[in-house]
Amino acid sequence: MNIGDVAERSGLPAKTIRYYEDIGLVRPGRDTNGYRRFCESDLHKLAFLGRARSLGFSIEDCRSLMALYEDRARTSFEVREIARDHLARIERKLEELQEMHKTLSHLVAECAGDDRPDCPILRDLASHGGACGGEP
Amino acid sequence: MNIGDVAERSGLPAKTIRYYEDIGLVRPGRDTNGYRRFCESDLHKLAFLGRARSLGFSIEDCRSLMALYEDRARTSFEVREIARDHLARIERKLEELQEMHKTLSHLVAECAGDDRPDCPILRDLASHGGACGGEP
DNA sequence: TCTTGACCTTCCAGTTGATGGAAGCCCTAT
DNA sequence: ATAGGGCTTCCATCAACTGGAAGGTCAAGA
Numbered sequence: 001m002n003i004g005d006v007a008e009r010s011g012l013p014a015k016t017i018r019y020y021e022d023i024g025l026v027r028p029g030r031d032t033n034g035y036r037r038f039c040e041s042d043l044h045k046l047a048f049l050g051r052a053r054s055l056g057f058s059i060e061d062c063r064s065l066m067a068l069y070e071d072r073a074r075t076s077f078e079v080r081e082i083a084r085d086h087l088a089r090i091e092r093k094l095e096e097l098q099e100m101h102k103t104l105s106h107l108v109a110e111c112a113g114d115d116r117p118d119c120p121i122l123r124d125l126a127s128h129g130g131a132c133g134g135e136p
Numbered sequence: 137m138n139i140g141d142v143a144e145r146s147g148l149p150a151k152t153i154r155y156y157e158d159i160g161l162v163r164p165g166r167d168t169n170g171y172r173r174f175c176e177s178d179l180h181k182l183a184f185l186g187r188a189r190s191l192g193f194s195i196e197d198c199r200s201l202m203a204l205y206e207d208r209a210r211t212s213f214e215v216r217e218i219a220r221d222h223l224a225r226i227e228r229k230l231e232e233l234q235e236m237h238k239t240l241s242h243l244v245a246e247c248a249g250d251d252r253p254d255c256p257i258l259r260d261l262a263s264h265g266g267a268c269g270g271e272p
Numbered sequence: 273t274c275t276t277g278a279c280c281t282t283c284c285a286g287t288t289g290a291t292g293g294a295a296g297c298c299c300t301a302t
Numbered sequence: 303a304t305a306g307g308g309c310t311t312c313c314a315t316c317a318a319c320t321g322g323a324a325g326g327t328c329a330a331g332a
Contacts, residue, residue: 004308014309015291023289033298035309044262051264056236059289069258076255080247083257087240090233097230100192104223113216121215122205126180128187140279150280151320159318169327171280195318 001038003028010046017046025049025063057086137174146182153182161185161199193222 007014020026021036026045028036038046048069052062061082068074068082103124110120143150156162157172162181164172184205188198197218204210204218239260246256 002309013291016289018310019290033309034311035298047264048261051261053289055240055261056233065258065261069262072253074253074255075251076247076253076257077249077251079255079257080244080249083240083244083247087237087244090237090240094230094233094237097192097226097233101223101226101230104191104219104226108216108219108223111212111216111219113213115211115213117208117210117212119210119212119215121212121219122201125184125187125191125201126205128183138280149320152318154281155319169280170282171327189318 001043003036003038006038006043006046009043010050012046012050020046020049023059025059025066055086056090057082061086137179139172139174142174142179142182145179146186148182148186156182156185159195161195161202191222192226193218197222 001009003014003017006012007017010017012020017026018036021028026038026042026049028038028042031037045066048066049062052065053059057065064082065079068079107121107124112118137145139150139153142148143153146153148156153162154172157164162174162178162185164174164178167173181202184202185198188201189195193201200218201215204215243257243260248254
């Protein structure tokens with residue numbers, strides 16, 4: 001398979017696949033003309049990577065997960081630790097976004113959104129942390 | 137005020153303040169020795185930026201919001217549109233993260249996390265044909 | 273006066289995970 | 303022979319900083 005076929009079958013853009021080779025996540029062979037030649041197991045690896053990335057795992061996590069996947073002596077403990085850490089990061093991010101959402105949705109709801117200059121959103125931005133009250 | 141004072145009073149790292157000057161968000165004066173000299177209104181701007189960034193607005197949004205803040209002829213409509221767009225982005229991101237969280241927390245719960253190699257997490261990663269997150 | 277140490281300056285590089293584009297081979301079909 | 307795709311490499315760019323090196327400035331203390 002050439003890179004175009006693998007791109008289509010894995011759902012990853014060719015650019016991304018080249019990048020993954022660059023950083024050592026896959027090692028396709030080469031044809032005499034210099035083209036990358038992928039085998040089924042490369043395709044499988046790329047699908048694995050795509051799935052892991054779609055779950056938000058970092059590239060470094062993906063590297064570790066692939067290594068564990070290919071290591072028959074792995075323990076499910078090791079895998080779960082990576083997933084747990086990632087889950088914790090997701091939870092922190094969720095809380096952060098939920099907090100932003102709460103504040104912003106209140107502000108948007110309070111704002112008239114008309115042709116007048118008065119705006120609770122700008123008031124909020126201007127009033128946090130320090131010097132208030134000059135211009136507009 | 138020197139940059140250290142402004143950093144302390146605005147809560148932004150000095151590095152970040154220099155960066156904001158670099159990209160034209162603030163324009164502090166200079167002392168004869170080359171040091172940046174900040175006035176109260178610079179500090180106020182930086183606090184505004186810090187607050188906007190903490191609500192997740194992009195730098196370009198911040199630039200627009202600052203411009204509106206300083207424009208007496210602005211309309212609250214313009215401000216609200218920026219905030220609404222940002223809110224929509226936050227909502228999309230939240231949904232995405234919630235989906236990841238759901239999948240991952242199931243997988244983590246199913247995984248024994250012991251010294252055996254069998255692992256539902258790796259099975260999931262390996263079993264999805266395409267790259268994009270979808271159904272099991 | 274000299275020195276120490278904190279503070280300031282600029283510039284360069286790296287982070288994450290790709291993505292866009294240019295210049296130029298390779299292959300097949302007409 | 304030429305046109306068109308597809309493939310190659312390399313370089314630049316995105317966000318929003320952050321770290322560090324090399325060096326100038328300033329106030330205080332011995």
